[in-house]
Amino acid sequence: MFFRNLTLFRFSPAVADDLNRLDEVLGEYRLRPCGPMEMGTKGFVPPVGRGEEAALTHVVHACTMVTVGSEDKLLPGAVVNDELHRRVQKIAEEEGRKVGGRERKRLKEDVLNELVPRAFIRSSRQRAYVDKKNGWLVLDTSSRKSAENTLTQMREALGSFPAVPLAPEEGPRVLMTDWLANGNLPAGLAFGDEVELRDPASATGAIAKCRRQDLDGEEVKEHLRNGKQVFQLGLTFDERMSFVLGEDLIVRKLKFLDVVVDELGDSHPDAAAEADATFALLTLELERLLGKLEEWFGLPRPAEA
Structure with missing residues (x-):
């Protein structure tokens, strides 16, 4: 869960x-x-x-x-087109004529009517x-x-x-770039081992993706000196969870670390009790993380419906 x-x-x-x-x-x-x-x-x-x-x-x-x-239903377009082509060819060979657009459309509908009920789900x-x-x-x-x-x-x-959708008051890309460039991480955060850096000057700007790498290293700093900004940044929060945070504020590759998983235990009497315990732990951990995201990036809660 x-x-x-x-x-x-x-x-x-x-x-x-x-x-x-x-x-x-x-x-x-x-x-x-x-x-x-x-x-x-x-x-x-x-x-x-x-x-x-x-x-x-x-x-x-x-x-x-x-x-x-x-x-x-899984019905690839290539399958439909192959069967349609086979039927068009058959008419051309047996009747010696071309199939017009209206007839081709009717033939395609016949193909779909035959194949859709047999498609995998x-x-x-x-x-x-x-x-x-x-x-x-x-x-x-x-x-x-x-x-x-x-x-x-x-x-x-x-x-x-x-x-x-989220409406951050602090630009995520600018703020995460500052974290990485100057080490100004908020309390409780630590760098992970991956980052995606891009040149924001153009849509076709250079992209640098680093994985399993020391983010304090010289290679990363050189990219920053050359004007690249952080678009995705690997982070660890309170030594309890790791994730990759995007400039769109989508959290990817979320993983709860052993200290959290160990708190769940394995002595639940049944599946329902385990589901309750897992969901309770999940929401409590994420409540803390989301509260910090709200604080760091300025994510106001709407005051009215």
């Missing part, structure tokens, strides 16, 4: 009150199986457990986890939780598109969910 990436949104206290409805509204938006002629479906699935009786939310203190599931899950006390929507993804899709599902279920 530990998240591996964090894409973040914020919402107001008024919105937090409305989120108390989550458990009662999600039932109408449960994931249903993909129909024979559908290319995909989306809906909510239980964050913990399986089956129709399992709850669609998992609550610990002020945090509520939800999971959006999807079923998508790929299932996926997107986890997220809302922290009603502090006004965070936290999604376990580094993909902005995936995050927006999950947010759309939540808005559809609630009728409205005005969560907004």
